[in-house]
Amino acid sequence: MHKNFFVKGINIELPQISTYPFNIPSIVKTKKLEIDSPVTFFVGENGSGKSTLIEALAVNMGFNPEGGSRNMNFSTCDTHSHLSEYLTVSKKAYPKDGFFLRAESFYNVASYIQQIDNGMSTGDLQNVYGGSLHECSHGESFLKLLSNRLFGNGLYILDEPEAALSIHRLFSMLCIMKKLVDNNSQFIIATHSPILLSYPNSTIYQFSDGGIERVEYKETEPYKMTKYFLDNPERMLELLFESYD
Numbered sequence: 001m002h003k004n005f006f007v008k009g010i011n012i013e014l015p016q017i018s019t020y021p022f023n024i025p026s027i028v029k030t031k032k033l034e035i036d037s038p039v040t041f042f043v044g045e046n047g048s049g050k051s052t053l054i055e056a057l058a059v060n061m062g063f064n065p066e067g068g069s070r071n072m073n074f075s076t077c078d079t080h081s082h083l084s085e086y087l088t089v090s091k092k093a094y095p096k097d098g099f100f101l102r103a104e105s106f107y108n109v110a111s112y113i114q115q116i117d118n119g120m121s122t123g124d125l126q127n128v129y130g131g132s133l134h135e136c137s138h139g140e141s142f143l144k145l146l147s148n149r150l151f152g153n154g155l156y157i158l159d160e161p162e163a164a165l166s167i168h169r170l171f172s173m174l175c176i177m178k179k180l181v182d183n184n185s186q187f188i189i190a191t192h193s194p195i196l197l198s199y200p201n202s203t204i205y206q207f208s209d210g211g212i213e214r215v216e217y218k219e220t221e222p223y224k225m226t227k228y229f230l231d232n233p234e235r236m237l238e239l240l241f242e243s244y245d
Helices: 050-060 103-119 122-129 138-148 167-182 221-231 233-243
Strands: 007-012 032-034 039-044 087-091 097-102 154-159 186-190 203-208 211-215
Touching: 007 050, 039 050, 039 221, 050 087, 050 097, 050 154, 050 186, 097 138, 138 167, 167 186, 221 233
Parallel strands: 039 186, 039 203, 097 154, 154 186
Antiparallel strands: 007 032, 007 087, 203 211
């Protein structure tokens, strides 16, 4: 039984500035998000603001902007926005574990882990991360970290994890998530994946120019567009190709 939501709400109070990220319509039009499920998804088109908000949430919660745990402190390119300074996060409890995992900078995190391996024994690296994350494929290393480093009773913030994973590995990730949720963990995930979005009893927030609204799984664009394509791929491709004539 899940006892705590480490994050139970996000309040947004923006300054009167018309530059990024304070000009993203979905974020500008939203004052508060309630988080009342152990698994919460942010979904939306590219540029809709979901990754910007999830990055800001992670930074607000004390994680390194490029990813990692709260005690990782490194920077290869300082590109994160200042949105985190304008968030007030309501907390119900403090997690014992936590990790911010993002697809675009995972290589940097893996490299940092490899560097600190100089102070670890081989057994320590194997126990904590399942071994070297650079000695396997991107997807394998991603799943290895999920399987080994997330200990439970934690807050896990993930940005588009599906970018590294095959369909079979996404199914594996769902099972890992279930195990961790049963161990009193909370996930907040930005994703385009209709497979991940299927997680039972999750909360889904869809980002658009109209704001951020709570939707059901089958109302999401990833589900509707994927289903439409799979039901009739020939017709979908015909319409797509016609639009580019």
